[in-house]
Amino acid sequence: MGSISESLEYDTVLIGAGFGGYTMLPKLRKLGLRVKIFERGSGSGGVWYWNQYPGARVDSDSPAYQFFDKEIWEDFTFSERFPGFRELQRYFQYVEKKWDLRKDIEYHKNVTYAHWDPDSRRWRIGCSDGTETRCKWLFANVGFAAKEYKPYLKGSGDFQGDMFHTAHWPHHDVILEDKRIAVIGTGASGVQVIQEAGKVCKQLTVYQRTPNFCLPMRQRRLDPVEEQRKKANGVYEAAFKACENTSAGVPYENNGRKTFDDTSEEREALWNSLVQEGGFKFWVAGYADTNFDQKANDAAYDFWRRMVLKRIKDPEKARVLAPEIPPHPFGAKRPSLEQDYFEVLSQPNVDIIDLNELPIEEVNASGIRTAAGQVDVDLIVLATGFDGLTGGFMDIDLQGVDTRTLKQHWNDGVRTSMGVAVPGFPNLFFLFGPQAPSTFSNGPSCIQFQGRWFEKLVQRMLAEGIETLEPKNEAADRWVEKIRERWDTTLLPQGKISISVHRNLSFADVSHSWWNGSNIPGKKVQPLSWAGGLPSYMKMLDETLENDYQGWIVERGTTDI
Numbered sequence: 001m002g003s004i005s006e007s008l009e010y011d012t013v014l015i016g017a018g019f020g021g022y023t024m025l026p027k028l029r030k031l032g033l034r035v036k037i038f039e040r041g042s043g044s045g046g047v048w049y050w051n052q053y054p055g056a057r058v059d060s061d062s063p064a065y066q067f068f069d070k071e072i073w074e075d076f077t078f079s080e081r082f083p084g085f086r087e088l089q090r091y092f093q094y095v096e097k098k099w100d101l102r103k104d105i106e107y108h109k110n111v112t113y114a115h116w117d118p119d120s121r122r123w124r125i126g127c128s129d130g131t132e133t134r135c136k137w138l139f140a141n142v143g144f145a146a147k148e149y150k151p152y153l154k155g156s157g158d159f160q161g162d163m164f165h166t167a168h169w170p171h172h173d174v175i176l177e178d179k180r181i182a183v184i185g186t187g188a189s190g191v192q193v194i195q196e197a198g199k200v201c202k203q204l205t206v207y208q209r210t211p212n213f214c215l216p217m218r219q220r221r222l223d224p225v226e227e228q229r230k231k232a233n234g235v236y237e238a239a240f241k242a243c244e245n246t247s248a249g250v251p252y253e254n255n256g257r258k259t260f261d262d263t264s265e266e267r268e269a270l271w272n273s274l275v276q277e278g279g280f281k282f283w284v285a286g287y288a289d290t291n292f293d294q295k296a297n298d299a300a301y302d303f304w305r306r307m308v309l310k311r312i313k314d315p316e317k318a319r320v321l322a323p324e325i326p327p328h329p330f331g332a333k334r335p336s337l338e339q340d341y342f343e344v345l346s347q348p349n350v351d352i353i354d355l356n357e358l359p360i361e362e363v364n365a366s367g368i369r370t371a372a373g374q375v376d377v378d379l380i381v382l383a384t385g386f387d388g389l390t391g392g393f394m395d396i397d398l399q400g401v402d403t404r405t406l407k408q409h410w411n412d413g414v415r416t417s418m419g420v421a422v423p424g425f426p427n428l429f430f431l432f433g434p435q436a437p438s439t440f441s442n443g444p445s446c447i448q449f450q451g452r453w454f455e456k457l458v459q460r461m462l463a464e465g466i467e468t469l470e471p472k473n474e475a476a477d478r479w480v481e482k483i484r485e486r487w488d489t490t491l492l493p494q495g496k497i498s499i500s501v502h503r504n505l506s507f508a509d510v511s512h513s514w515w516n517g518s519n520i521p522g523k524k525v526q527p528l529s530w531a532g533g534l535p536s537y538m539k540m541l542d543e544t545l546e547n548d549y550q551g552w553i554v555e556r557g558t559t560d561i
Helices: 019-030 085-098 188-200 224-232 235-243 264-277 294-309 315-321 341-345 443-463 473-488 534-546
Strands: 009-015 035-038 111-117 122-127 132-140 162-165 180-184 203-208 350-354 360-363 367-370 373-376 379-382 397-399 466-471 498-502 505-509 552-556
Touching: 009 019, 019 035, 019 085, 019 132, 019 443, 111 132, 180 188, 180 367, 188 203, 188 341, 188 379, 224 235, 264 294, 315 341, 315 350, 341 350, 443 466, 443 534, 466 473
Parallel strands: 009 035, 009 132, 111 397, 162 379, 180 203, 180 379, 203 350
Antiparallel strands: 111 122, 122 132, 360 367, 367 373, 466 552, 498 505
16 A cells, blocks of 8 residues: 555545535534545535435425524524425535535545555545545445436437436436426435426326325425524424434324224324325324334325325326225335325326336337337436435445455345444444434434434544444344344335336335335345334434443554544
């Protein structure tokens, strides 16, 4: 190994300028550490830098989707209940300036490898610009949606129009007006694109694998005067505090009752009120047994279906969008939030094709062909999702103590300790990653609570002269088993599996998709998130420190960079 310039040595390198990086940078600075963020894009925001497709916006209510630090929220007020990507980009720029983060961020810095050097007990980090950096602690905050998934589509290279994945939408205007458009996929990004495109395009064809049990967003503009009043009266601080005590890290929780403890009239009244409030209230703030008891879940789905059928006039579209027999339990796949999704799909210029019945046979020069025939289009939108939670790690050549890559370590399944570290990879940490509560929690809540724990951890390592910290294999094994045990108490494993296979295209429909990796061909299917809630998770994390680094291999020393 050649010599390394002093300017390329830091105590900590943080990968990614999203919520994770912005949470940890000021905390580590306060501990007196030399810290840098490496961001492959040209701007901050993480997923909100990359996701710039039409209609892209967050699905967590304001004020929960932001930093809980008063220095930030007292002077910045979002203009909408569910902010769009442009406002979120402005928000990150505001945070960057307020906390003076820019001097410690390097943009256009794409990390290609990170190798552990056992002699110096440091990470060697290589970037695509040819530089190599050394650091003691590496935080790989790559995000849960850093790697898009593009299914194999025969003939896609022959298509003469435009084809974009929602995760890599051009950072310039794409004309939708008077175009013939195909959208493949009806997850969150698909729903948002469909709502925008269907209103202005000449013809929209939607290719659906699984119906999305969408819930009304109830989007609205926020009155800045009213929001300032809420801040002054402690409403914001109360909401942030509530996020610490709820399973999903949002300011509301289930009502603690069982579905059939109430009369049918009482159930209808509760569900109607939750739907009117909007957001995820119907999913999260309803009955406590919805995600655990099949009959209770069936009742919730029946209400949802009756509500949706009132908005769909075409019986064939209704059959595809809100089937009598659901393909999976309600909530076993993340429901998306919609504003006028079903009305747009009901328009005469919008068609919907069920890929389970009519798989895509090929993409050709002019469009897409199924057994139902050829559809000529000018633009194909791939809303096909992500290699969730783990995909971003696989793009980096991460090598641990035995020179084996993380990809090799996880070949037989993901193994972490508490969703924050991996055996064999000393001083490698991550926030909002696999096997944390990530999937089932509000992102900023989970990230900030993990960030507090990491701040305590690094502070103790510095005070106690700890050079390296690495999870024990048995700790990771226990955590994997604990995750599965908790997962199995819910309805999450009970989704139906239906596979539509064509010689040129295969779609596997499993109720959880990226929640358990089943949407990626060849990826091991396993629970990828802790389903037991944020409070219990944070309690277990704290206990590892209270019990003298229980489950960790601790090395002390005096080596300095």
